[in-house]
Amino acid sequence: MRNVLAIARRELRSSFASPVAYVAVGLFALVFGYFFYATLVFFAERSLQATQFGMGGPMNVNQMMIRPLMLNVSVIVLFFLPMLTMRAFAEEKRSGTFELLLTRPLTDWQIVTGKFLGAMAMYSLMLLVSLVSILLLFLLGNPEWRQVATSYLGLLLMGGCFVALGLFFSSLTRSQLVAGVLTFSALLLLWVINWTADSAGPVMRAVVQALSITDHFDDFSRGVVDTRHLVYYLSFIGFGLFLTARAIDSERWKG
Template sequence: MGAAGDASDANEPRRDLPARDDRRGAARGGGRGGGAMSNILAIAQKELKGYFATPIGYIVIGMFALLWGWFYYVMLIIFNQQSLQLGGLEGGNADINSQLIRPLFLNASVILLFVLPLVTMRIYSEEKRSGTIELLLTSPLTDVQIIIGKFLGAMTLYAAMLAITAIHVGLLFSYGNPEWRVVVIGYLGLLLMGGCFISVGLLISSMTKNQIVSGMITFAVFLMLWVINWPASFVGPNTQNILNYLSITEHFDDFTKGILDTKHLVYYFSVMAFGLFLTARSVDTERWKG
């Protein structure tokens, strides 16, 4: 009975949300912007709690930390062997930025393909499966507030995953000479790539009530964004430019080199905005069906 009770609590979308009267009071007292922000944060908090009310939050963080740690360990051994041949971690021609940190970020981006579908597959699908989506859609909250709140909840979990890995990277500063710029911009690239994946996963989750189907389709779309430019060298220059621009990895590469280019920022924020916009349309369709 206890386990069943915990599960039902995790599926209730409005327990931690402000009551209808409280929201109206917040809007009157703090202005419309303040009331909207409190609603968004309440949704984000509820979403974040939902991850840890079930094993999924712990599984996702543990899986990401384990895979990151494995890549870190293997690449550190390889780099140490190379650097010892060139005079030590700080000596010779060994470049810790290009030979260790950059490959580490590139491998971390691969992990996102497998981990983030687990984060997004339940966001809306579980609401639909349990029937609580009707309660959410008939609440005074707007679709935009719900979507942004759920997005921020998932992003907070993802940011926590990245924060754990900073321990490994921080150790490199004790024994080597990595550049802060490369590390900071590399993490920014991972955060933006994850934001794109989460916005796409949020859209797919809003279209089905089956979490497994949501996760599988999300992974397939992630993979398509990953490999879409692979045939670029076999097509004409115009098509090649289009495929390269659509590729999420093409825009991530400069981040791993410590290069911050506005065209990459525009791409990532555009994908996030487009994904959230389509999610709003999907949820709006669900509201009219109801």
Template sequence: MMRGFVSVYRKELYLLFASPIFYAVAFIFLVLNGYFFYSSVAYYNLLSFQAGQNPFMAGQLNLMDMVVRPLFMDICIVLLLVAPLLTMRTYADERKTGTVELLFTLPVTDGGALAAKFLGVLTVLFVLLAGTLPGMALLEYLSDLNWKAVLCGYLGLFLLGSAFMALGVFTSSLSRNQIIAAVLSFGALLLFWVISWMSSVLGPGASRIIEYLSIIRHFDTFSKGVLDSRDVIYYLLFIAFFLFVTLRQIESYRWRG
């Protein structure tokens, strides 16, 4: 089932980390994260000075709510933008150059190749998120940080990013053009992001369904430091579904020759 996984995974890592797209995406991601981090800390610092003269206001200050949680939400937005760029080449480039046919002739199963490609982009996601940890270490140095809540937030970010990547790999399998794959991925992700906005104009039953489909609503509890199994299950099902339809799509290319 997973034959050829290691060789394809190593190839994917080489292509990802040798590509200038990765370094451009990583630079943009880390610069934006640094900007959001600085803005949140500067605002918190300003309120702290004001709270020095107002005891009631001092009791309302919370590092997690005013710095860490907004930072996590900002990272979600950046991931929404960069995920299509990281996944657009996974299958689109293979189909354009004709190497997808080569995969069919090698002792590599479709499932093994898909798992390797998906794990490749997840490795990049892990590296990007790890690049934000120095900011958390700085907060720990300056204050007493709730690491359980922080790690819960990072788990949510990884699951959310993995869901983004799974959908991006699927859209990449639909086209030979990387730009089209990226646009399809961004459009679909944005739809899952804003779909809950319709809940206010729908009936109670339909509203609950729409809110459950919202990909960002399930991150909300993670950002609060709360681990809810329902949110974990949602992301795992989301990832499994899009990997499944991607596999069916790739198998259809094999059948059609």
């Protein structure tokens, strides 16, 4: 455990020594802020219309503000996370420090979980900064805190999948760029794969929806924690990390 934490801490500190951390947190805050503003303005207009013309019944900040915002954020995260994981192994391999890690008394699992926790800590920080905007909502209105909590739990789990996948691709190459592009493309595919769901047959539809990472997030944004989605996310993370560990081991044998 000490080894895992040492690697995670080093990873996090490295991000802060380079521009990566500042770019990721700063830009995420910016983009999140913009989406927050846009949804808020939209919501305000709708509520104004509702009071003027009396249509649509009572306005619900949870369903009409938080939920669409969170669905948007799940896509923003998809764009940001490859940036956090692409260095993870690719850079170590390029600079030769990977040789250090592999020749120290560490197991592959310790290395992989250390990297995972490091990236997750960075990601949590991004989410933490975005909570500032949400706090404003609490000051101005009366949203349901439980829904915010499940949404953030969902974001964390979904981000975990992105990180696991990103680590895997990073472990395959020495080029950060290749790792980043591979991760991004894979995530993009897993996001849009459900777009074909409507035209697909009943069996394919179920398969396609089950595969889509973002589809599983939907219930979290509604305030529902469904064990199906928990299992999906956790097994996705577990499998991703397992593949990463195998990739490291196979690297050894290839030489």
